[in-house]
Amino acid sequence: MTPHSIARWPAMMGRKTAMEYLDVGETAFEREIAAGRIPEGIMFGGKPHWRRDALDKALAVISGEMVTDHIARFEERRRGKAA
Secondary structure (H helix, E strand, O other): OOHHHHHHOOOEEEHHHHHHHHOOOHHHHHHHHHOOOOOOOEEEOOEEEEEHHHHHHHHHHHHOOOOOHHHHHHHHHHHHHHO
């Protein structure tokens, strides 16, 4: 991300901003939360907010750029047994 794009997206985002950040509508946003693909909001200032870094991590997992720790550990153990 460029410094300009980071400034555009706050570290803590309300629902509307988080949906805009992910470029999804409300229905898709709620569906992704229900599916566990993106985190639920945390209460901040009396309303749910989403951390930008948590959304980025979720997107990295969804895209396959990053595997979750338990999957990585399983794959490492499996490779160790095959070696």
